[in-house]
Amino acid sequence: MSDEFELLAESRADVGKGASRRLRRAGRLPGIVYGHHSEATPITLDADTVKHQLDNEAFYSHILTLKLNGKSERVVLKDLQRHPYKPLALHIDLQRVSENEALHMNVPLHFLNEEDCKGVRLGDGIISHVYTDVEILCLPRDLPEYIEVDVADLDIGDSVLMSELKLPAGVELYAAHHGGDIEQPIVTVQAPRVVEEEETEGEEEAPEEPIATSQKGDAEDDDEAEADKD
Secondary structure (H helix, E strand, O other): OOOOOEEEEEEOOOOOHHHHHHHHHOOEEEEEEEEOOEEEEEEEEEHHHHHHHHOOHHHHHOOEEEEEOOEEEEEEEEEEEEOOOOOOEEEEEEEEOOOOOOEEEEEEEEEEOOOOOHHHHHHOOEEEEOOOEEEEEEOHHHOOOOEEEEOOOOOOOOEEEHHHOOOOOOOEEHHHHOOOOOOOEEEEEEOOOOOOOOOOOOOOOOOOOOOOOOHHHHHHHHHHHHHHHO
């Protein structure tokens, strides 16, 4: 892994919604760190620093270094609560890791050779990403930053199944061990949508409607004819 992430945190005694609101107003991000047979510890971090780290995709699938009260711990990001419409993080959950305990993580998928995909290049097909990440199990030392999916040879109607993913050594699919469906597609190449144009040639022209004759005009003509007779 090329990227290293360090989180500077402080433990906190105040918990609850009111305390969290006060922390956020002060530019702090409330959170918690738990796991590895240790008690859960409420923490706070610098909100702006974490915001910049969250912009890096690798942050979500890396082993992070948490410096808390002068000690360093290895953790992973397990949950992040965001504001419903503002670009703000509200709460962060971190899990301690052990070198000998398997991690359950979501790892992003990177799709390769989309522009050179056979179905796109020759058939104007459309690539559809059914999944953008996948759940895996592995030891911390085997945690990949992402998993590559090569779509170069896919033709229209073809797909890559979850079971066909090329996983790094030491990495297994979470679904394979917990009754999930590993035969579902990860990515497919669909046929382009064709819009049928309405045919206009050869259509019969609608017959012209006869011009209605005014009854008043007919009566006036009759009166004039009677007057001529007189």
